[in-house]
Amino acid sequence: MLRLYFFISLMCLVKSDPDETCPSFTRLSFHSAVVGTGLNVKLMLYTRKNQTCAQVINSTVFGNLNMTKKTTFIVHGFRPTGSPPVWMEDLVQGLLNVEDMNVVIVDWNRGATTVIYNHASSKTRKVANVLKEFIDQMLVKGASLDNIYIIGVSLGAHIAGFVGKMYNGQLGRITGLDPAGPLFNGRPPEDRLDPGDAQFVDVIHSDIDALGYREPLGNIDFYPNGGLDQPGCPKTILGGLKYFKCDHQRSVYLYLSSLRENCSITAYPCDSYRDYRNGKCVNCGIPQKESCPLLGYYADNWKEYLKQRNPPMTKAFFDTAEEKPYCIYHYFVDIITWNKNIRRGSITIKLKDKAGNITESKINHEPAIFQKYHQVSLLARFNQDLDKVSTISLVFSTGSVIGPKYKLRVLRMKLRSLAHPERPQLCRYDLVLMENIENVFQPILCPKLQM
Incomplete structure (x- = not known):
């Protein structure tokens, strides 16, 4: 054990001063959670000058904190085991990579570490008071409330709201990552957190049926996968500890994805997840329409559109992949059929490019209704975005295990990208889909006059 502590100390040495060690997030044990911990708030500053080695700061010692730059506070939540959040370092580095700012970790692990959730919850206002005292001194030194940004996770989201209330909603921005529900x-x-707690409040709800808050709390509230079960998370208790926290933590990892260059998650303002899945709320982003809101760090780009709403609040829905960086690419599959009788069923579509990359979407959340000469527009979601599609395959299914097999006579199929509406639309005419049998074909460019 002594060797381990010695190794950690060596790894944290500051290059400019070999005698000064890097402060780290408070690490406690499950024993501490059982006996309980008294509140002690530690503020740790990271900047591009000290990107990997924190400085402990307080209302009289500010270290490298530059009062003219944005200051982002990261506030964690309930810590029932006492361990540091596994995502904290990635979040700090991601923020510093996208913008030259001050990043301050609000370490209240002594207080959040307890097996009794109520005890941690009861300390949230006290943590907010500590932050208020620190921000007050920042303002004395020339900082601006416009440049204060608080990212709060779970209980931390409500702490951010309490701080915002003490400044009458004049903080620049608050992001709530699955605000605590219980x-x-x-x-x-x-x-609790409220839309009026900052000039802009955005919230990601990823566990509304358990640990998270169900109702909207911000100017824009994002509901990945409807806010319920997140893809890739265990569905039963056999998943162990991950079963309890995976959905709740997904909000943090989705936010982290927004800090990476290869993934911009688009969301769609909508009244319900069902309407989004049925393709009723995807008009943003197409020509002559307002842009779609982006999840995470760049969500405030949508602030100006929200000002045009009364009240300036909206809900936005989207789906994600099972693995990082979680991006999904949306397409419309427009189908016109010429069956004499109505057909009800689902469509599975596969796309393949010349390099052999394949991506698949099962559009089966509810049966589609196909009527003669009536266009059905199905929203397809793919894990990959293939620039040049060489072949398409379709499978029609009624979901019936026994009984007759049906045909779906397709007069025209059209594929159009929502993420890249400027791309040529792909068509195919006169197809007969035998139920549960894959039909593979090469698409052709649609006539330009088609909508």
Whole structure:
């Protein structure tokens, strides 16, 4: 054990001063959680000058904190085991990579570490008071409330809201990452995060049926996969500890994806997840329409559009992949059929490019209704975005295990990208889909006059 501590100390040495070690997030044990911990808040500053080695700061010692730059506070939540959040370092580095700012970790692990959730929850206002005292001194030194950004995770989201209330909603921005639901669901605005707590409040809800808050709390509230079960997370208790926290933590990892250059997650303002899945809310992003909101760090790009709404609030839905970086690419599959009788069923579509890359979408959340000469527009979601599609395959299914097999007579199929509406649309005419049998074909360019 002594060797381990010695190794960690060596790894954290500051290059400019070999005698000064790097402060680290408070690490406690499960024993500490059982006996309980008294509140102690530690603020740790990272900047591009000290990107990998924190400085402990307080209301009289500011270290490298530049009052003219944006200051982003990261506030964690309940810590039932006492361990540091596994995502904290990635979040700090991701923020510093996208913008030259001050990043301050609000370490209240002494206080959040307890097996009794109520005890941690009861300390949230005290943490907010500590932050208020620190920000007050920042303002004295010339900082601006416009440049204050708080990212709060779970209980940390409500802490951010309490801080915002003390400044009458003048903080620049608050992001709530799956704000805690237990003990906060149904509470009045003064007792939780609220849209009025900052100039812009965005929220990601990833576990609304368990640990997260169900109802909207921000100017824009994002509901990945409807806010319920997240792809890639265990569905049963056999998944162990991950079963309990995976959905809840997914909000953090989705935010982290927004800090990477290879993944911009687009969301679609909508009244419900069902309407989004049925393709009723995907008009943003097409020519002559407002842009679609982006999830995560760049969500505030949509702030100006929200000002045009009364009230300036909206819900936005989207789907994700099972693995990082979670991006999904949306297409419309427009189908006109000429069956005499109505057909009900689902469509599975596969795309393949010349390099052999294949991506598949099963559009089976609810049966589509195909009527003669009536266009059905199905929203397909793919894990890959293939620039040049060489072949397409379709499978029609009614979902019936026994009984007759049906045909779907397709007068025209059209594929169009929502992410890249400028791309040529692909068509195919006069197809007969035998139920549960894959039909593979090469598409052709649609006539330009088609919509």
